Amino acid sequence: MLLLIPGPVQTRPEVRAAMAVDIAPWDRGFMPEYAGIREKVRDLAGGIAGQHACLPLQGAGHFITEAAIRTFVPAGAKLLLVMNGTYADRMARLAREAGRVVVPLAVPDHRSVTPAEVAEVLAADPAIGHVGIVYSETGSGIVNDVPGVGAAVRTAGRRMIVDAVSAFGALPFDLKAQPEVDAVVFTSNKCIEGLPGIGFAVCPIDRVTACAGNAGSWSFDLADIYATALRAGWGSFRFTPPVQALHAFGKALEFFQAEGGQPARHARYRENARLLHEGVRALGLKPYLDWDHQGPIIVTVHQPADPRFTLMEFVEALKTRGVLISNFYNTPVPTMRIGCIGDIHAEDIRFALRAIAETLDGMGIRQRDAA
Incomplete structure (x- = not known):
């Protein structure tokens, strides 16, 4: 997982x-x-x-x-x-x-x-x-x-x-x-x-x-x-x-x-965040933050406006494809929290984006802009 x-x-x-x-x-x-x-x-x-x-x-x-x-x-x-x-x-x-x-x-x-x-x-x-x-x-x-x-x-x-x-x-x-x-x-x-x-x-x-x-x-x-x-x-x-x-x-x-301490770890996480931020946009989703304000730790994404979307169903379906994200959010509007930290690398983010796309398609989510 x-x-x-x-x-x-x-x-x-x-x-x-x-x-x-x-x-x-x-x-x-x-x-x-x-x-x-x-x-x-x-x-x-x-x-x-x-x-x-x-x-x-x-x-x-x-x-x-x-x-x-x-x-x-x-x-x-x-x-x-x-x-x-x-x-x-x-x-x-x-x-x-x-x-x-x-x-x-x-x-x-x-x-x-x-x-x-x-x-x-x-x-x-x-x-x-x-x-x-x-x-x-x-x-x-x-x-x-x-x-x-x-x-x-x-x-x-x-x-x-x-x-x-x-x-x-x-x-x-x-x-x-x-x-x-x-x-x-x-x-x-x-x-x-x-x-x-x-x-x-x-x-x-x-x-x-x-x-x-x-x-x-x-x-x-x-x-x-x-x-x-x-x-x-x-x-x-x-x-x-x-x-x-x-x-x-x-x-x-x-x-x-051994990785190079804080600068190296920041660089890896920052690249993870960039790939994720750009990747969800390419899927029609809207990041919560503009890139200028986006930190390297977590990318928060607006939930799709499609009435068929529910966060818990999405999280559970995504988990069957080998990716686990948070099943709650902490923002005033409905969002999804996707972390960029841990022993995570660029190839992992690309895998996650493919899984997210497949999950949205599997749920029939077509309207992907912000709710």
Whole structure:
């Protein structure tokens, strides 16, 4: 089955095979491996040894995002959130339920926020201490201008949390160039092409220590994860981890680096997105985004206007032809979400386009413009 979703992604067989081992997470034989993964992740984020730390947490992307919000934004404090997609909506809910005050900045879901829009809100409300932004919104497929927004946040003397869950490893990011960032967060099962189970935050150490006591949660406290590393070593855990997923992630990191790292992975995904964007148009379908705003992670496509089309029927029929896409959408109008990331290459996208064409024909879908 060809898995074309924005995560969990299609993985290499060697990565999946790495899961098929029994490991004790506190075993002295595994601790150096885990410590080495943390160092590699820190370096990939542009972190510096002794100045930045990789702080992993078991669970989904929502878990590591909530932990970053709880750790760095004090209870009752204001957090400006760029709202141009479903995952920003989820970030807002995490913040509100943690007792933080969300200041929403509404932006259309078909473009990035501009630095000027963020700067204007910060200038109008000096009580806002942090800005939260989703780097790659997989609801629509846009990429927000994180470096540009970061410069505006830095100029205003505020701090920033970057949800890079579906961006890290494909889109460029450098903590050295963005000292205003308290945390960049991502997960194991997206652009590094590992398996689900663990999230990562890379943070400035001085900010982590300064914010100890903010979280109001033991499980979701990045400062406590850092304190545990200092006390018990960088190969240590607080609670039982998804250790097989970590082992597989280490294997995925090896392939990531062998491919050429972030620039090479971005280039492959970008070509996948181009082929998919052009290919669905050739089939009479309409992409949700213009190419100028299209990111490399996922191509969202309007559902056909033909009354015979239903998303669930299409997804199930497409699956019989060896391609699996998301069976839900996150946009205000009906769309289809087709991922470009994972161990996916140009020939896979061409295969998927043929399967999509056959499925539409098999369903009798003739009117393919937007509903």
